[in-house]
Amino acid sequence: MKKLNKITAGLACLALSAGVMAQGVTDDEVLLGTSTALSGPAALWGVAASQAAQIRFDMVNENVKAMNKLLNLDKVFATFNVLGTPMNLATSETQFAKNVPMLFPMTTAHSVQDPENDLKITFGSSYYNQIRFAVGHFLATGRTSACVMYQDSAYGAEVLEAVTDEVAEHGGVSLVSSVSHKPTATEFVGAMVGFKGAGCDLIVFGTIIRDTITGYATARKLGITADVVVTQAGFDTMVAGFPGGITEGLYAASVGEAVYCDSAPASAKAFCDAYKAKYGSDPGVSGQLGYTAADLVVAGLENAGADLTVESLMDGLEAISGHQDTFGRIGWSYGADDHKGTQVVVLSQVKDGKWVSLGQANYSAK
Numbered sequence: 001m002k003k004l005n006k007i008t009a010g011l012a013c014l015a016l017s018a019g020v021m022a023q024g025v026t027d028d029e030v031l032l033g034t035s036t037a038l039s040g041p042a043a044l045w046g047v048a049a050s051q052a053a054q055i056r057f058d059m060v061n062e063n064v065k066a067m068n069k070l071l072n073l074d075k076v077f078a079t080f081n082v083l084g085t086p087m088n089l090a091t092s093e094t095q096f097a098k099n100v101p102m103l104f105p106m107t108t109a110h111s112v113q114d115p116e117n118d119l120k121i122t123f124g125s126s127y128y129n130q131i132r133f134a135v136g137h138f139l140a141t142g143r144t145s146a147c148v149m150y151q152d153s154a155y156g157a158e159v160l161e162a163v164t165d166e167v168a169e170h171g172g173v174s175l176v177s178s179v180s181h182k183p184t185a186t187e188f189v190g191a192m193v194g195f196k197g198a199g200c201d202l203i204v205f206g207t208i209i210r211d212t213i214t215g216y217a218t219a220r221k222l223g224i225t226a227d228v229v230v231t232q233a234g235f236d237t238m239v240a241g242f243p244g245g246i247t248e249g250l251y252a253a254s255v256g257e258a259v260y261c262d263s264a265p266a267s268a269k270a271f272c273d274a275y276k277a278k279y280g281s282d283p284g285v286s287g288q289l290g291y292t293a294a295d296l297v298v299a300g301l302e303n304a305g306a307d308l309t310v311e312s313l314m315d316g317l318e319a320i321s322g323h324q325d326t327f328g329r330i331g332w333s334y335g336a337d338d339h340k341g342t343q344v345v346v347l348s349q350v351k352d353g354k355w356v357s358l359g360q361a362n363y364s365a366k
Contacts, residue, residue: 022309024077032080052287055274078103081293085109085155099310104293108232111154113340121317121339124255127231131162132365133345134229134253139170143202147195148178149215150206156180159206176200188215192222205230212239217246237284240350250350256329257346258285258355265328292325299323
């Protein structure tokens, strides 16, 4: 189930002044619209990210009550953190025609990030670049035969394209098998039996949460010892900490490191405490990204100042430079010619039920 929520950011501390207001803006309120998944395969990303973003806005507006009512899209000032590649691709043309900015969509799909648009601002390396970087790493360390299991979607197609392009640049290496599945699929024995027969020593997943866990567990149960790597979409603390240790050894290429509240920097303590107090659990990676996106919106609004307009907001976001995220991972910098903020790719692995960072690099193949 997907739901369009109205995230109310009163932003009293920003002192929006009276005058001619942009759509969705009043003296004491800015309306940001988001569409997210509350159930189904992507629910973990949707629920946690929107909850975490609301905490950041609540910190700015302690007296503003969060509202979750259906909202007509053409009355919001901007869309924020909308989940999913298909959803963002389907709505972008319409909202840009209405002069409604797209702020930090909850996807790092290359097809959503590019081409850049004056009304669109995203965050982080694309799935394409994440996989190019990861596959290049594994091929450089001796892997020669790659297999791909991917969702039958624009996201999955991007992962397959990345593997195909990276393999083509390495001699003596081949893509020996690829299998697609519906996003709701729960059985992967056939795919893994095929991969085992193909003899691949590297398996790339274009999966999200449930299919990452089940696919990986199936591979190990069948005795497959190949390295397995997934994108940001399958990179969450829930995956690493799944009961029984069934994801031990899984790799992920992502925008940033996974941060755990019991060892987080002091700058993250207020968020960790607020999230746990409100929702009863520590925030996962999806929550951390949701909070980071909201934090960047707040920074952009502060830069924009009074008399908020679409143009002043986008200028304010482009003015963000060296903005250190709350979790001590990434310095975000934007500009008129850069609406992505960073091209950092982090390679991590599940060890003892937690994601452990193995290294990172600035990487952009396209």
